[in-house]
Amino acid sequence: xxxxxxNGTIVTADLTYAADVLIEGGKIAAIGKGxxxxxxxxxxxxxIMPGGIDPHTHLEMPFMGTYSSDDFESGxxxxxxxxxxxxVDFALPNPGQSLLDALKVWDNKSGxxxxxxxxxxxxxxxxxxxxxxxxxxVDRGITSFKHFMAYKGSLMVNDDEMFxxxxxxxxxxxxxxxxxxNGDVVAExxxxxxxxxxxxxxxxxxxxxxxxxxxATNRAIMIADMAGVPLYVVHTSCEExxxxxxxxxxxxKRVWGEPLIQHLTLDESEYFNPDWDxxxxxxxxxxxxxxxxxxxxxxxxxxxxLSCVATDHCAFTSAQxxxxxxxxxxxxxxxxxxxxxxxxxWTHGVNTGRLTPNEFVAVTSTNIAKxxxxxxxxxxxxxxxxxxxxxxxxxxxxxxxAKGQQSAIDYNVFEGQHVKGLPRYTLSRGVVAWRDGKIxxxxxxxxxxxxxxRPAVNRALSAWKELTAPRPVQRAGIPVSGV
Ligand code: URP
Ligand code: ZN
Ligand code: ZN
Ligand code: ZN
Numbered sequence: 360x361x362x363x364x365x366n367g368t369i370v371t372a373d374l375t376y377a378a379d380v381l382i383e384g385g386k387i388a389a390i391g392k393g394x395x396x397x398x399x400x401x402x403x404x405x406x407i408m409p410g411g412i413d414p415h416t417h418l419e420m421p422f423m424g425t426y427s428s429d430d431f432e433s434g435x436x437x438x439x440x441x442x443x444x445x446x447v448d449f450a451l452p453n454p455g456q457s458l459l460d461a462l463k464v465w466d467n468k469s470g471x472x473x474x475x476x477x478x479x480x481x482x483x484x485x486x487x488x489x490x491x492x493x494x495x496x497v498d499r500g501i502t503s504f505k506h507f508m509a510y511k512g513s514l515m516v517n518d519d520e521m522f523x524x525x526x527x528x529x530x531x532x533x534x535x536x537x538x539x540x541n542g543d544v545v546a547e548x549x550x551x552x553x554x555x556x557x558x559x560x561x562x563x564x565x566x567x568x569x570x571x572x573x574x575a576t577n578r579a580i581m582i583a584d585m586a587g588v589p590l591y592v593v594h595t596s597c598e599e600x601x602x603x604x605x606x607x608x609x610x611x612k613r614v615w616g617e618p619l620i621q622h623l624t625l626d627e628s629e630y631f632n633p634d635w636d637x638x639x640x641x642x643x644x645x646x647x648x649x650x651x652x653x654x655x656x657x658x659x660x661x662x663x664x665l666s667c668v669a670t671d672h673c674a675f676t677s678a679q680x681x682x683x684x685x686x687x688x689x690x691x692x693x694x695x696x697x698x699x700x701x702x703x704x705w706t707h708g709v710n711t712g713r714l715t716p717n718e719f720v721a722v723t724s725t726n727i728a729k730x731x732x733x734x735x736x737x738x739x740x741x742x743x744x745x746x747x748x749x750x751x752x753x754x755x756x757x758x759x760x761a762k763g764q765q766s767a768i769d770y771n772v773f774e775g776q777h778v779k780g781l782p783r784y785t786l787s788r789g790v791v792a793w794r795d796g797k798i799x800x801x802x803x804x805x806x807x808x809x810x811x812x813r814p815a816v817n818r819a820l821s822a823w824k825e826l827t828a829p830r831p832v833q834r835a836g837i838p839v840s841g842v
Contacts, residue, residue, distance in 0.1 A: 362789060363394050367402025367750060370716045371409065371740050372725035380407055382746040385788035390742060400791070402750045405783055406716060409724040409738050410444025410474075410747035411701050414731065415593055415617065415669035418448050419468050422673070423691040424682065428767045429674045432471040434697060435805055437672075437765035439792045441698040442782035444747035445475045445737055445808065446672075447727075449505055454484040454513075458492040462499070472805025473798060474787045475747065477731070479503040479536060483513075485520035493527050500809020502533040503591070503731060508575045509540035509567075509644060522582050529588030529821075532813030534730065536591045539575035539600060540567055540645060549688050560638035561630040562687040564646040572645050573599025580607045580614055587824040589613035589816055591730060594671050596622040596645040598655040605664040613820050615666040615730055618656040620700045623668070624707050625772060626650060639680040640770050642690045643671065657713050660722055667727045668704055670696035674768045695766050699759055699773050701749070705780030709753075732814040746789040755781040765798070 364380040369390070379394040380387060419430040429437065431448075438446055448469070452461035458480055469476055480496050482489060482504050493504070506521050507514040516524070521537075528535045549566040552558075557565060576592055580603055583590035595601055595616035604616040627649055629641040641647065659665030673693025683690025696703075701723060708714035714722070728738025735744050756779045761771040785793035792800035831839040 360398070361388070361396035362398045362400060363396030364400045364402050364407055364748070364750060367405045367407040369740050370406040370720055372717055372721040375717065380740065380748070382786070382789040385746055385790070387740065387742050387744050387746050390740065400750060400784055402783070404752065404754060406751040406753065407740065408720050408749050408751055409740055410749045410785060410787070411438070411442050411723045412445045412447070412727050412737060413438060413443050413670055413672065413697060413700065414447045414667055414727045415671045416446045416448045416697065417671070417673035417693065418446070420449070420451065420673055422693070423689070425675065425679050425691055427673045427693060428676050428679065429672065429695065430471070431469045431476065431805070432473070432802060433765060433767045434672060435473040435476070436798050437695070437697040439474050439785045439787065439798060439800065440765045442701040442749035442751065442785050443697060444749070444785060444787050444792070445477070446697070447477045447479060447731065449481050450478045450501070451481045452483055458489060458496050462496065462501070469805070469807065471802045473800045473802060474792060474805045475808050476805055477501070477733070477808040477810060479505045481505040481507070481514070482516060482524045483507065485516065485523055489524070490527055493531060497531045497533055497812050500811070502531070502810050502812045503536055504528045504533060505536040505538070505593070507538045508579065509538055509542040509545055511542040511546045515542040518578065518582060521579070522586055525583055525586035525588045529586050532817045534591055535583055535588045536593055537575070537579040538594065539572055539579050539592055541571045541575045544571050553686060553688065558685055558687060559635065560642050560687050560690060563642045563690065564627055564630045567644060567646050569597035569599045569648060569652065572597055573603060576600040576603040580604070580612065583614070584612055587820060589820060591615045591617065593617050593669070594619050594622070594645060595656070595665060597648050597652045601655050601659050601665060605659070608664055613816055616659065616664065617667045617669050618660065618665055619669055619671050620696050620703050621670070621694055621772060622647060623653060623656050624703055626653060635684065636677050636680065639683060639690050640677065641694060641772055642680070642687070642692055643673070643694045644692045657708070660708070661713060661718065666722065666730065668700065668722045670700050672697040674766055676768045677770060694772050695768060696772070698765055699771070702778040702781050703773060703776065705753070706778040710779055732810045733808055737808065746786055748786040749782045750784040751780065752783045753780050755779070755783065757781060
């Protein structure tokens with residue numbers, strides 16, 4: 360059974376051209392004019408693009424005394440409905456827990472996925488066991504390791520632990536990820552705010568100002584540089600953090616920044632809404648910022664100093680959020696966005712001229728496929744690539760609403776937003792997964808994507824670090840070893 364997509368315009372990270380796409384066995388078999396197949400999908404007026412890859416989701420995540428409400432089943436439905444064909448979730452060991460045990464838990468959770476997925480591994484504690492197990496995690500195709508510099512007392516790791524872990528990740532040929540906020544300062548500010556009677560959701564924003572993120576980003580970049588590991592900074596939300604990333608990149612460091620669609624399009628005024636539920640539903644870390652920070656993020660995407668747009672999809676219901684009434688530090692941190700990332704980015708990015716369609720593909724799919732070393736299996740429209748495609752109708756419109764959304768929660772942080780640009784079809788390894796407003800790929804269709812270690816960027820960084828490593832000066836008559 361083959362499928363041919365006809366009458367569309369292929370848009371990749373670097374090319375725009377009219378051609379048909381023939382799909383066989385889940386892969387792109389041919390690209391050209393006049394192709395024939397068993398099933399025909401009409402892409403008249405549409406762009407044929409690599410499906411979105413969301414590199415940052417937390418599906419069924421145990422967090423702050425509860426579990427995020429979208430699991431791999433509803434979360435991947437939301438992804439496909441919005442043109443995203445792959446998610447990368449975080450396997451999260453409890454402090455003290457084996458990484459391999461955590462991986463088993465995530466393997467079980469992901470069994471019902473409707474689209475492909477991969478994992479990052481979180482390093483939430485440090486010790487001999489973690490050091491050893493990291494090698495097996497890499498052997499299993501999980502080559503990116505996340506470190507939380509915030510959430511003191513639960514997920515946070517200290518600088519010495521982070522340095523040891525970063526060195527290990529570098530040696531294993533992986534990439535280090537950080538949630539960059541100064542967790543010590545956040546904890547102190549939070550306690551003071553609560554003591555002063557700032558107990559509402561706005562206290563969350565006050566407790567995590569941009570400086571807190573900027574400092575941690577600079578610190579993580581320095582530690583990664585000392586450890587010789589490429590660094591990916593998740594949910595970059597402000598100019599302070601972006602500036603640190605920009606400066607590092609200009610100094611030749613291998614650092615990437617990831618703004619979220621929420622930070623690009625929603626601002627801090629959300630936290631001052633008089634409706635407690637409205638404000639609490641938008642509590643996430645880092646919090647939404649002001650317009651100047653938003654402009655910085657948009658400019659970074661256009662300039663190439665920021666590389667990928669993600670969601671950090673971590674959805675909690677209103678009832679879950681309400682556990683924080685009277686104490687903002689107990690509001691589960693996280694917002695949804697999987698179904699809305701591509702339509703919102705197209706509407707506010709491409710339709711406004713802030714991004715070209717090719718840049719849109721780069722920041723939603725191709726860049727992360729390269730960073731995570733799964734290109735061109737993913738993130739490409741090339742013969743031999745997985746047929747993870749979105750047939751994008753730039754004229755289709757809707758108003759975003761929680762009513763009818765795939766996500767399991769009872770609201771949507773983008774409620775009422777008018778978007779123009781939506782998927783007509785989404786294909787997951789050649790299977791039509793989203794058509795006419797319905798999910799068609801079956802549960803369990805999603806496959807785990809293993810990613811090899813040591814991509815070219817790691818090899819280049821290792822070569823440079825080896826060349827510039829400290830070396831003892833040879834002095835006549837003075838032995839250099841044996842102290
Ligand atoms: O508030 C957020 N971002 N929740 C999810 C966990 C994380 O920090 O990424
Ligand atoms: Zn985070
Ligand atoms: Zn996250
Ligand atoms: Zn299902």
